[in-house]
Structures are given as C-alpha cells and as structure tokens.
Amino acid sequence: ETILENIAAGVVSINKKGHITTFNKAAEDILKGNANQIFGSSYKDILDPSYQKPIRRMIRNMHRQHKELTEEQIEIRIDERTLNLLVSIQVLRDAGKRYIGLVIVFEDLTTMLKTQKIAAWKEVAQGIAHEIKNPLTPIQLNTQRLRKKYREDKEGFAKVFEESIDIISQEVEGMKDLLNEFLRFARMPAPDPKPNSLHKIIDDIYTLYSNHDQSIVIKKNYDPNIHQINIDAEQFRRVFINLFENAMDALNGEGRIEITTQLDPAKQKIRIEFSDDGVGISQGDRGKLFLPHFTTKKRGTGLGLAIVNRIVVDHNGTITVRENQPNGTTFDIELPHSPVTLPTDTSSRTRFQKTSSPF
Template identity: 35%
Template sequence: MPQSSTRTLIRNISPQSAALFGIGFFVSLSLLAASAFILLNEGGLTGSRSRYAVGILVGNAVLITGLAGVVTLRFVRRFRARRFGEPAPRLHLRFVALFSIAAATPAILSALFLGAVISRGVDYWFGNRVSTMVDQMETVALGFYNREAEFASDQLRAMAYDLSQPEAVDAFTSSRIQYVRYLSNQAAQRGFVAAYLVDGRGTLLARTQFRQNEEYVAPSPRLYELAGEGDVAVTTPDTSADAADVMRLLYRIDAYPDAYLFISHPMDIALFRQMGAARRELRDASQQESRIRQTFYFLYFEVGILLLIGSIWLALTAATRVATPVSRLVAAAERVRRGDLDARVQMGRDDDEISALARAFNRMTRQLRSQRRELIESHAESEKRRAFMEAILAGVRAGVIGLDGEDHITLINRSAISLLSPGTDDLIGVDIGEVTPALVEIVQQARRRPGSVAEGQVDLHTDDEQVRHLTVRASMDEEAGLVITFDDVTRLVTAQRNAAWREVARRIAHEIKNPLTPIQLSAERIRRKYRDDIQADVETFDRCVETIVRQVSDIGRMVDEFSSFARMPQPKVERVKMT
C-alpha cells in the first residue's frame, strides 16, 4: 500500500469530525430528553402526543446508528493501524480497552439498574394494587364531595326557607336594596361565596357576591331539570366549569313566581377533576400496557446505547491523547536508531510528564547531534593526522610498528612491511611473533621497563638465504602503546667490514712493500759491485741477481694491486649527451 494511503488510514480524527460527533451526540441526547419529557407529562403515555414521542425516538435511533458507525469506523482504523507500521499500536489498543471498560462499566451498570427500575415501575403502576388504590381514592374523594354536597344542600334549604318568609317576599317586591342586603347576610352566615335569585331562563333577579373575580354562570338545563323535581340540584366535578373552584347548587323557591335560589359553595373542584382524569388515564394505560412498556424499553435502550457510544468515544479520545505522544516518541526513537539525529518530538500545550519526556528526548537528540558532529570533526582531524603520519612514515626508510596490549600490530609502514614480510599488503591485527619472532624478546624487554628504550640488533634470514642486519629500538607508553622502530644496517655493516679489510690490506701492503725496495736495491748493488770480481760462472750470477730483481718487481706489483683494494676507484670523466 502506498505511504499516503497508510497515513490516511492511521491518522487521528480531525477536530471538525470530533465537533460534528459532539454535536450529533448532544442532539441525540436532547431528542431523548424531549421524548422522555413528552412521555412523562400528562397525556404523554396514552394521549396523541405519545405518537410524537415514538416518532422522535425512531428518528433518534437513526442518528444513534450513525454515531455508532462513526465510533466503529474509528475503532477499526485504530485496530488496523498495527498492520501498517504505526508506532505503539498495541499500547494504544490496551489504553482503548482499559478506558472503554472503565467508561462503559458505569453505563452498563446504570442501564441494568434503570432497566430493573423501569420494569419494576411499569409492573407496579399497572398492577392491581395501584389500580385498587386509585379506585379507593376516587371513592373517598367522591364520598367527601357528596358529604359537602349534603351539607351545602341543607344550608341551601335553610336559606330558601328564610327567603320564603313573607317579609322577605315583600322586600323582594318593594325594596330590592333591602332584599339584596338580606340575601347577602343569609349567604355570609352559611359560608357561600355567591348567591343568586334567578328565573327559569337563568335571568338574574337578585345577586350577592363575596369575590371580585366571581363570574355568574347560568345554571345548566340539567340543573333546572333536577331542581324542577323538588330536590336540590348539585353540580358534579365533571359538569363544573373548568376554571370553577366552587360547588354550584340550585333549588326552587315556591314562595316566588318562577324563582330559583342558585348558590356557589367553596370547593376545590380541580382536585376531583384531576383525580378522575388520572383514573381514566390509568384505565387507558392499563389497556395499552404492552405499547407503553415497549416505548419505555425503546427509550431505555437508546439511552443505554448512547451512553455506551459516548463512553467508547471518550475512551478512544483519552487513549489517543495518551498514546499519541508515546507513538511520536517511538517514531522519533526509531529515526534516531536509523541515524537521523535531526528527529524531534512535536510537543503539545500540556505541561505533563509526557511533555517533559519529549523535551528531554529533544535535548538528548540535540546533544547527540552536537556530539556526533564533534566526533566527526575530531575523526576527520584524526584521519588527517593519521594520513599525515602515514605519509611521513611512508617516506621514512626506517621501519615503524605499533602494538596493542596483546602484541597485535595496530600500525605499520611500508618500509617495515618490505623489511619483515615482502609481498604482503597489510599486517594490521597480526601478532608480532607470527611476523618475526626475533622481535619478541625486545618487545618483552620494553614491556618490563615502561618508559625506557629497549635496544638490540637482530639478524633476519631472508628467503634468498641472505642476512639482514636490523638495529631495533622499542619503547612502551601507556597512552600510545608500544612502538618499535628499526633500521636496516646491512649495507653499513658491509661497508664497515669492507673498510676494515681495506685497512688490513693497506697495512699488509705497506708492511710487505717496505722491505722490497731495499732487497731490489741490494740485489742491483751486488750485481754492480761484484760482477767484475767474479771470474767463473758469471752467467749464473747474472741469472740469480736478475731473478731476485724480477721477483721483487713482481711482488711489488702484487702489493700495489692489493693496496689499490683499500682505495676508492679513480673516476672516469667522459662527455655524454643529456638529450
């Protein structure tokens, strides 16, 4: 796979993608809260609004599926990163696993707890005990309402009796103001909040009110029908007005032509109405128990899955924040291992231990690069010096050998190679005893006396059965090691020997030649002086004298030739052409 594809596969999630995931997560959470709010409010379980809540949950399920796909894709990319050489993938996966378990465990436990609570709660609310309790509460409330109605009915009959007295009837026809005052006193004594005298069509004949916001509501036809039968007509919680907080009673007064006494008795009708509505909703909910249970389970399932997705996302993010700097350190260390000392670890804004480690790593690489540069420069300088020394040693006719602590050769020049082992290219690393055992004794003397110079003369026998005379010097130094220098003094020894023989020849020639001249002169003198005196055998005398002179001359020539051996040959000067 190309490198670009690998980098695309293992790269971290971008801030834009993280922001989109966060927005999607909070939108899903908001939709769950909205659906829960709708379901838990009045009429949300059995009313028409439950369909809206189910629709929101279905749409949120699609969003949760998308979020789960994003988390799965990110996890798969992180898992496949180990196949493409990403640094520290196993560490990253361990962090992901640990953080996922740490984050998902509370979510799973909470989900199990909520599931048990919801299951038990649904069983409880739809059980016989709650239904029986609601029925009993409704019965008690209706009994209380009926007792209040009986008490108000008795008070209404008593008030109707007082208003039926002749003086009250006369005041109704003669003095309405006095009648209204009397009506107010009667209503106040009995605790009514309003009292009306109305005809059969609901028209007000007289009225008194003790509340400013009390509004007159004409009796319903049902109340007229009940009152027409001679009994007190009482409104029920279902038939009362929605905003009413009074019990209304209607009673016909026969002392007046077509007149009814209509009063308002204080009573919290909303409480009874809510109780009845709750009873109806409970009855409807009991009929729709299976659907409600499925709706709650659906809501609970989405909450659990969303919490699990969020925990895994947080685990991936936390693991990435921890493992990414470690991966950068591993990658940088790998580059340093390959020789790239310019590798640096990119540090974030966090001032933690990993950032401190990254700074220490960067300082280390800078120091290593500086030290390597210094080492390279020092090595280059050493190489220049070594090359210079080798150039000097190459031009030196004396042999030079450097030895380490184990007598292995570390330095040798060409002169030493030509003297010790002609035809060999390199003797570096070879033991000195293998090259020439004759030098071992001098080397041992130098090691026994560090700081002093061991000297000696060694005779080497060459392959052509010649003898080389070497003058050897060896010195031991703790830093430089052991250095051996030696010179080929074969010609010098030969020259010294030749000079000695020349001196011997010169002296012998001198000692032999000195008596020859007197002998020759004496022989010639004898011939001149005694030749005339010899009368007999003159020829023998001349022949003997001539032999002496001749042999002396021959010996003189031989001595001259022997003496010329001790002198340098005479140069012969000739003209030659240089071109």
Template identity: 40%
Template sequence: IGQVVSSFNKMVEDLLESKREVEKSNEELRAARDSAEKRRNYIEVLVESLNVGIISLGADGEIVNLNKKAREFLELSPKDPPQKAVTLPSWVTLRDAIADLKKRPQQKKEILLTFRDEAKVVLAELIPLTREGISYPGSILIIEDITDLSRTQRIAAWQEVAQRLAHEIKNPLTPIRLSAQRIRKKLRDNAEDLNEAIYEGTTTIEREVESMMSMVNEFSRFARLPEIHLKSGSIADLVLAAALPYQNAYSKVSFSFNIPDNIPNILFDQEQIERVIKNLFENSIEAMKMSGEIRVSIFEKDKYVVISIKDTGPGIPQEIRTKMFLPYFSTKRKGTGLGLAIVARILEEHGGKIEVDNEYSEGAGLLIYLPR
C-alpha cells in the first residue's frame, strides 16, 4: 500500500509540474502574441504615417495593401478596397513603371501621374521582398511626390541654360554688328574698297551665323532626346563595332581591348549607347591630337556592367571634374558644352551613370555604368 501511495503522490506531483509548465508556456505564448501584436500595430502606424506611398504587391503583381499616402496618390478613399486602384487611370502609368523597374531592380524611375486637376512628378522604386538572402513572393512599390523639388530643379536648370544661351548668342553678335557697321560706313563714304569690305563683312556674318546655328541645333538635340527603347544585347559587341570606324580612320590611334567572354547581355538602347561610346572615342582622339592609345575594358561591378575608356591624352584637370557633365560647360573654344551632358542624360535614362576614373593618371579615364 505504501508503494501505491508513493506512486500516486509522485504522479500527482508530475501532473502539477506539467500543469505549471503548460501555464508558463501559455503565459509566454500570450506575451509573445501580445508583443507581436504591438509590433504589428507599431509598424502599421509607422507605415501609415510615412510621407511616401507604399504599395504591397503580390507574386503576380496584384495589389495586396497600400498606406494612406498611396491612397492619396491614387485618389482612393479609406473605405475603397485596394484592388480598386487597378481601375484608375493613374494605375496604368504605375503599372508600366513597375514593369520597367522589374527589369532594373533597386533602380528609381521618375514618372508623371496625371489626375483630374493636376499632374504630379513621382519617384518610384520597386523593392523585392528578401531577408537574409531568402526571397519571398511579392514586392514593395514606394512612390514619393517630388513635384516641388522637380519644379525647383527645372527652374534652376533652365535659368542656367538661359544665361548660357544668352552668353553664347551674344558672342557672335558682336562681330556681326561690327561687320554691318563697317559695311554701312564704307557705303556712306563711297569707299574704293567697298567690295572688299562687303565680301569680308558678309563672310564674317555667315561664319558667325553658322556658329549660332550649330549651337541651336545642338541644344535642340539635347532638349529632344528620343525615348529609350531597351532591348537585350551584347554591350561588348556594340563597343567593338563602335570602335572599328575610328581604328580604320586614324592610323596613329591604337585601340586595346580587355573584354572577358563571360560579360552578360544587358538591356540597353543600341542607338543611344552607341552614341555615348562614339562621343567618348571622339573626345579622346581630339584630346590626344589624333595620336595615342585608347584602352577599353569591360567588367562587372556590383549590379552594373562597367565600360572603362582610357586615353593617353593630357587628362582631365581636377577643378573641372565636377562640372564637365553639366549642360553648356566646355573647355573647347568652339565647344557647345552639350556632348557630355547628352552622354550623362542618356545613361541616367538607362538607370546608369558616368564617372571620372580618379585612379587613372596617364590621361583621361571615364567609367560608364549600365545596370545588368
């Protein structure tokens, strides 16, 4: 009997201990659930309070949820279901931006959203759902209203352009005016060398007008760059093809290439990028006075394919490196200052960029970054 009683008491103690462990586990579970609920509420409040639109997209691109700012962008009321956004005209623009951003992850795209009473300039970014290297279905679209910033930047840019245009037009006007005054004086005095004065004056006028026309045409090209059309292709093949005419035309300019076979195909507009490469080749050849070496290499770095173009010319002075890609900045006596600005703009449209290779000291070195 004593053994039975002892066994019973032991069983009771075990049951009580199990009960205490279950109760403790339940308390810990409740605490964890409360903590998770508080964290979820905090994140919801945080997301709702952000001054940028956040749209959660499912694996198939469907709208799962959106915050208050995104609803304002899309003109959705708080009671409207998220799926209603796809019926709105503004979603068509966003949908196209999403398709473009999927090709270029972690890039940002400036888009124009048109509403009933106004247009807004929006910066859109698509972020894949990943954590610790693991990818999850869906993505997050972040949209930020940069209308005021864009307007301010545009005003500042056009003020600079207007000042530069006024300066560039004023320069040839002076010799034109002087030539006209000289011809008028010769006519009034019935001078013997009148014909010579007319010939010299009209030659000067024609030359200066052609200079102005060249500047205006270049400005027109800059202001009306065509929209890029991205297609998958070999950037290595394009660079080699772009170099060939210069290799044939300039016997004292040598080209060397370091291009691995495993450079991946990327998305780019062939006509526009060819224009970029040829512009840089021409700059190098001119800087080297048509005699020297151009070294071209292509490699991968982070999320980019990088094209390095180096020459053996005089190099790029340190003081102009931060200004050389701005519109109308030029060190050439007859330069329009738009060549490198067009290059920079084309690369920006591709989600890329151009930089001076500060580590290269044997001449000028430029690095072209294109997303892969």
C-alpha cells in the first residue's frame, strides 16, 4: 500500500463486479478524483466519460481477443487541460486462475511529450530557415547579375538572362517541393485501420523495387502466424516505400535488404525488422533520425522518416533504429497485434463474456 501511494503512475483496480477497490494518490492527481468517495463505487458512475470511453473500448477489445494485457496511449481533457496518458490494463486472477478483475495503470506523458515537441520543433524551425536561406543566396546573386549585365552590356544581356532565370527557377522549384512536403506532413490524416494483410502490403512494395537493380538482393522472412491485422494499408505502403528508398540510397547500387516479421504471442506484438548492409548511420545521427527535417542526404526534405514515425505511432506502435551487424542499419517496428476477430464457438464466447459483463 505504501509503494502504491508513492509511485508516480496512477493505479486503479476494479473487481469483477466493476467496483473500484484501489485508487492511489497519483490516480487522484491525474484523474482529479477523491479516493475516499470512490472506493466501492462502480467505475461507470465515478470515472469521467471523457476517459471512460477509451478505457471501456480497450477492455472490450481485451475480452474479445482473450488478451491478458493491453496498452495504449490516449489523449483526454480534464478541467480544461489536455493530458497524454499511457494506459495499461492487466487482467487479475486468483491462485486458481479465476478472473477477479482488472488493474489499470495511468502514466502521465504530457510534460515529457510537450518538452520533446518543443525541442523537435525548434530543430524543425532551424532546419526550415537553413533550407530556405540556401536557395535565396543564388536567387539574390543572379538578380544582381541580371541588373549589372543589363546596365553594362544590353546586347549580351539575353544569354545571361536565360542562364540566370534557369537557376532562379530551379531554386524556386526546390523551395516549393520543400514546402509541399511539409504540408503533406502537417495535413496527414488520422489512420483508418481495416483488416489487411501486412505481408501483402510488403509484397506490393517489394514488387516495385525487386527489379530495380540486380546487384541488390532482397530477402523476406515472414512469420506464417501473422494473418490479417487492423492497419491503414495506404499509410503502411508509405512506410515501406520510405524504408525501401532509404535502404536503396544506403546501398548505392549493391548489397542486401532483409525484411523479417515475427509474432510475439506473449506480448501480443508484431515485430518487423527492416535491414540493409549499406553505409550505416552514425550513433549521433540515429538519435535524431525521426525528427522532422533531419536528413543525412545531400538533397532531401528530411521528412520521410518523420512521416514513417508518425504513421507507426498513430497505430500505437514504436519504431527504433540500430546498427546492423556487421554493417548497415536495421529499423525495428513494433505494432500491437490486433487480429481480425473470427467467429468462434458460441459457448466459449458466452463463458468469457460472463466474467466481463460489468465492462
């Protein structure tokens, strides 16, 4: 009890009737509730509808998929404040493995995410300023050149005019491409998850690149236990196009790409490893790789991997990067396993639902 009262995470336990049996101090602070008034009450009567709805959805999904543990990042509003919470829900069972309720853990990520966003957008602003400043220099120099040539040599002006206009047009087009890419990033729609085959999405993109260069070998290692999962197919096509493009650039015409998928039933996670044996990424750069506008390429907006990261996070997943052995880079994507629910035996389904009726 002392430990519960002193940890930073909010902890709420609910018995099989839906009554609250634990509500620690952090839960009071985060959810603005009073433990003395809450104990023994139905969580439906006490918890605010703004965060009760996503929690009930998580619980229903757990029961539908017969999962013991689920985790999701949610955004709620309490007392005019917007909070980002990492919510973990675990089934509680007694020594005889009988269902006795649930424990819900709330971690407040609001301050951490705000700090990360400020730091990231500061870097974005610096990057945008740098990218816009670069083409402005040749534009300015060429306009000065035009003015000077026109004043000094009107007869030879036509040739200089054509050359300068070409340079100015190229730089303006580059600026337009940069701004359009940022607009696509800013206006990216929320995902629309539907039953899709992860492997078919990868295969579709693989087909685009498999004949790209015969000196590049692409190997796929698929876990046969992964079937249809709920993801936005169009957004994940964009994920794999970006990863293929990065790998192709790193290989520079020769090397190997390997894609591995794996189901972790214990954690209810799907892992995707996307590896190449190219030039690799320095340890210092790996920490900044998913920031908007960070790039190691001579020409590039630096938004490709920022978009990949956003899509994965919007699907409640994570993406990390590490060094591939003996050389190259590996991207690790982890997604919640949300299998498409198939019809099951009615009697077993009814039995399970009896334990979860309060939710």
